[in-house]
Amino acid sequence: AAKAKGVNKRTNDPEMRTLIPILLIAVLLAACEDRLAYSQFQATGDGTWHRDDVMEFRLEDPDTTRAHTLYILLRNDEQYPYSNLFLIAEMSYPDGQSQRDTLEYVMADASGHWLGAGFGSVYENKLGFRKDVVFPTKGVYTIEISHAMRKNGSVQGVESLPGVLDVGFQVEEN
Numbered sequence: 001a002a003k004a005k006g007v008n009k010r011t012n013d014p015e016m017r018t019l020i021p022i023l024l025i026a027v028l029l030a031a032c033e034d035r036l037a038y039s040q041f042q043a044t045g046d047g048t049w050h051r052d053d054v055m056e057f058r059l060e061d062p063d064t065t066r067a068h069t070l071y072i073l074l075r076n077d078e079q080y081p082y083s084n085l086f087l088i089a090e091m092s093y094p095d096g097q098s099q100r101d102t103l104e105y106v107m108a109d110a111s112g113h114w115l116g117a118g119f120g121s122v123y124e125n126k127l128g129f130r131k132d133v134v135f136p137t138k139g140v141y142t143i144e145i146s147h148a149m150r151k152n153g154s155v156q157g158v159e160s161l162p163g164v165l166d167v168g169f170q171v172e173e174n
Contacts, residue, residue, distance in 0.1 A: 037062060041073060041168035049147055049164035051157050057169040059141040066173050070129040072145060073168030076107065076114070078121045080163030083108040086148040089129060094139025102148060103129070122165065132174065143169050 042055045062068070072089065085105045092098040105127045108114050116125035135141065145167055149158040 035172045035174075036170070037068060037173050038171040039073075039168065040170075041075070041166045043166050044164050047077065047079065047163065047165055049161040049167065051147065051159050051161075054144050054146045055167040055169075057143045057145075059143065059169075059171060061138045062135045062141065062171065063173065064135050064138060067132045067134050069131050069172050069174060070133055070143075071170040071172070072103075072105075072127045072129050073166075073170055074105075074116075074125045074127060074164065075166040075168075076116075076123055076125070076163045077165060078114075078163065080107065080161075082149065083112070086150070088146050088148045090144045092142040092144075094137055094141065101129075103127075126170070145169070 038057075038059050040057055042057075044050075044053065072087065074085070083106065085107050087103045087105070088100065089103060090098055090100040105125070106115065107125065114123045116123040118124075147158070147161050147164070149161055150156070151158060
């Protein structure tokens with residue numbers, strides 16, 4: 001009976017109850033980091049993304065045996081004037097072929113609250129680009145991202161997009 005009491009005391013120990021969740025969180029974070037195959041940001045320089053400023057990312061020799069999820073990353077501040085974002089993303093393959101997509105993302109909810117993770121006045125968004133991508137060959141894949149914003153009723157694109165601090169690209173293994 002004394003031995004059983006000792007076991008119960010250990011599991012009710014406040015230090016153990018605190019340690020177990022911390023260890024679980026650490027294991028989960030480590031597992032998420034293991035999936036990261038590529039991640040890079042590029043600053044816009046002055047907190048404004050110019051229409052002609054194409055962000056280029058080079059992914060060299062990705063794993064060709066696993067499926068991946070591709071993300072576009074964006075850091076914006078409260079100077080960003082829109083609730084959405086239009087992007088053009090082009091991925092060029094080592095064999096010279098390419099695919100071009102026009103993408104729209106929601107940046108703020110209907111009440112004007114920014115989406116994404118925020119620290120102070122800066123918000124980071126992880127925008128889904130492509131799922132279950134298996135890279136067909138080794139080599140260099142180039143991803144070019146530019147904005148394609150227009151004001152309502154205007155044919156001309158927005159020249160400078162204020163409030164965009166950084167643009168990034170991330171690849172995670174499925």
